[in-house]
Amino acid sequence: MSLDKKYFITNLRCILFLWAYLCNRLLATSTCQNSDGTxxxxxxxxxxxxxxxxxxxxxxxxxxxxxxxxxxxxTADNGHSFAKALEHVIAVNANNKFISYNNLPPDVPKVKTKSNSKGNKKCNFDIKQRSI
Known part of the structure; x- marks a missing residue:
């Protein structure tokens, strides 16, 4: 493969990645709201x-x-600004599932480690899963 072709493919990948990323950012609806979410x-x-x-x-x-x-x-639908800003995250939606994890949850004896991990994972089960 020639250098020009490799350069073109690399740049094309970057352009496609940025295009996909920026399009998704433009579709986001969450914004900060005042105290009553209006x-x-x-x-x-x-x-x-x-x-x-x-x-x-x-x-x-x-x-x-x-x-x-x-x-x-x-989590109140009306009357809370964060409920409005995060309505697609905290609202009941059969298609979206969230898993939160933390290696130091409350009310559990603590394990001494040199690190701490926390996070959220969002899954959409709308697509049928296939076994390989």
């Missing part, structure tokens, strides 16, 4: 302790003195 804001921070449905919310322009309790549960 309007977009530049940024929002939610502090929620484990095993609690409610948390404290700080939105853009509020300043540190504006931390406010949010009475709605994080």
């Amino acid at each position: 309007n977009a804001v530049d940024w929002a921070i939610l502090y929620k302790a484990p095993a609690q449905a409610q948390g404290k919310l700080l939105t853009a322009g509020g300043g540190a003195a504006r931390w406010a309790n949010n009475p709605a549960a994080v």
